[in-house]
Amino acid sequence: xxxxxxxxxxxxxxxxxxxxxxxxxxxxxxxxxxxxxxxxxxxxxxxxxxxxxxxxxxxxxxxxxxxxxxxxxxxxxxxxxxxxxxxxxxxxxxxxxxxxxxxxxxxxxxxxxxxxxxxxxxxxxxxxxxxxxxxxxxxxxxxxxxxxxxxxxxxxxxxxxxxxxxxxxxxxxxxxxxxxxxxxxxxxxxxxxxxxxxxxxxxxxxxxxxxxxxxxxxxxxx
Amino acid sequence: xxxxxxxxxxxxxxxxxxxxxxxxxxxxxxxxxxxxxxxxxxxxxxxxxxxxxxxxxxxxxxxxxxxxxxxxxxxxxxxxxxxxxxxxxxxxxxxxxxxxxxxxxxxxxxxxxxxxxxxxxxxxxxxxxxxxxxxxxxxxxxxxxxxxxxxxxxxxxxxxxxxxxxxxxxxxxxxxxxxxxxxxxxxxxxxxxxxxxxxxxxxxxxxxxxxxxxxxxxxxxxxxxxxxxxxxxxxxxxxxxxx
Numbered sequence: 001x002x003x004x005x006x007x008x009x010x011x012x013x014x015x016x017x018x019x020x021x022x023x024x025x026x027x028x029x030x031x032x033x034x035x036x037x038x039x040x041x042x043x044x045x046x047x048x049x050x051x052x053x054x055x056x057x058x059x060x061x062x063x064x065x066x067x068x069x070x071x072x073x074x075x076x077x078x079x080x081x082x083x084x085x086x087x088x089x090x091x092x093x094x095x096x097x098x099x100x101x102x103x104x105x106x107x108x109x110x111x112x113x114x115x116x117x118x119x120x121x122x123x124x125x126x127x128x129x130x131x132x133x134x135x136x137x138x139x140x141x142x143x144x145x146x147x148x149x150x151x152x153x154x155x156x157x158x159x160x161x162x163x164x165x166x167x168x169x170x171x172x173x174x175x176x177x178x179x180x181x182x183x184x185x186x187x188x189x190x191x192x193x194x195x196x197x198x199x200x201x202x203x204x205x206x207x208x209x210x211x212x213x214x215x216x217x218x219x220x221x222x
Numbered sequence: 223x224x225x226x227x228x229x230x231x232x233x234x235x236x237x238x239x240x241x242x243x244x245x246x247x248x249x250x251x252x253x254x255x256x257x258x259x260x261x262x263x264x265x266x267x268x269x270x271x272x273x274x275x276x277x278x279x280x281x282x283x284x285x286x287x288x289x290x291x292x293x294x295x296x297x298x299x300x301x302x303x304x305x306x307x308x309x310x311x312x313x314x315x316x317x318x319x320x321x322x323x324x325x326x327x328x329x330x331x332x333x334x335x336x337x338x339x340x341x342x343x344x345x346x347x348x349x350x351x352x353x354x355x356x357x358x359x360x361x362x363x364x365x366x367x368x369x370x371x372x373x374x375x376x377x378x379x380x381x382x383x384x385x386x387x388x389x390x391x392x393x394x395x396x397x398x399x400x401x402x403x404x405x406x407x408x409x410x411x412x413x414x415x416x417x418x419x420x421x422x423x424x425x426x427x428x429x430x431x432x433x434x435x436x437x438x439x440x441x442x443x444x445x446x447x448x449x450x451x452x453x454x455x456x457x458x459x460x461x462x463x464x465x
Contacts, residue, residue: 219376
């Protein structure tokens with residue numbers, strides 16, 4: 001257990017110090033949200049309608065782009081081989097790394113959502129709803145993304161392949177996240193069902209993600 | 223002869239060399255019969271002659287899901303039972319399945335234009351089949367990204383099994399969501415709702431398409447085995463000192 005805690009602390013420290021840390025993901029999120037009004041026009045009513053979708057897409061892309069740092073650095077310096085050979089089950093190792101990744105990459109996105117909601121003319125209710133759905137859905141994105149990261153770990157230029165593998169699996173999370181956010185604004189009674197499904201997807205990812213990632217790492221590295 | 227007897231690639235090659243011409247002939251005959259029956263089928267009272275796209279569209283759609291099932295079984299063969307030809311089977315099936323999915327999407331789109339007034343609609347069935355197509359392409363990309371075929375096999379096997387969740391979603395999407403695509407008419411509780419005049423040609427075409435898949439799959443597996451032999455010979459030649 002203490003091995004996993006040590007791994008968690010190490011991963012968080014490395015992620016915070018290297019490669020821009022936590023804020024680079026937030027910066028990318030901000031840039032994507034800023035790009036949208038240039039693309040769709042500055043009509044505030046339209047932005048308010050599209051707001052939850054834009055925030056969800058930005059969060060999805062931001063978490064996608066930070067995914068390859070999940071395993072790549074460890075693979076390059078050889079510590080991934082050590083982790084694979086250690087006594088701690090590889091599934092738990094993957095789970096711990098995913099949790100560390102979510103804390104450093106996913107959580108700051110959620111914290112940044114209210115500010116970005118202002119840019120998109122979203123009112124308080126909508127922003128809180130989006131933040132809550134992101135809180136429920138970004139773990140699912142991290143866990144399914146981990147599967148792609150594990151599959152692409154040994155590839156030299158695997159970044160785009162990683163995105164191609166991960167995005168179809170992230171589509172259900174996106175669908176329900178935006179559905180829940182829109183429901184919170186338009187018909188609050190319909191908020192519970194998509195949110196529950198988001199939580200279910202995250203919980204399912206919690207189990208399937210580490211299992212599949214560990215299987216990929218084991219088979220891909222030998 | 224059990225499955226393990228086919229594990230020897232040479233024996234597999236010799237066996238398929240013998241049966242492939244017969245399979246191809248049977249496929250051609252059944253396709254001819256099916257197409258004839260489809261042409262002879264009556265016009266639908268609502269859709270007219272356009273309903274006959276169904277005889278191409280539905281078998282393609284069924285096969286796109288069936289091929290992912292075959293790939294999932296092959297993936298289990300690679301990961302669990304370590305069958306030597308399982309990864310050959312998986313790699314050979316992927317482009318064929320992608321082609322079936324693409325044809326299902328295209329024929330469905332062509333059918334949708336006169337029937338629904340639109341080439342495309344983002345309803346549950348069409349979207350999930352489009353995602354299936356994207357996953358096929360991602361799988362093919364993964365196969366090609368890793369140099370060594372046997373290492374690529376294990377990565378692809380994991381991805382195939384993870385993506386298999388999409389198949390029941392596609393099947394039941396018309397029941398779980400309000401879709402433009404019609405609900406199940408053939409494989410459903412309580413039996414088919416299609417009239418026999420349409421059901422028989424459809425089933426004949428489905429069997430013909432399945433035979434087509436088996437023929438193409440076995441031929442592709444033969445090619446893949448030969449391709450790996452060429453690769454092994456090339457690597458052997460490259461490792462020898464220059465004569």
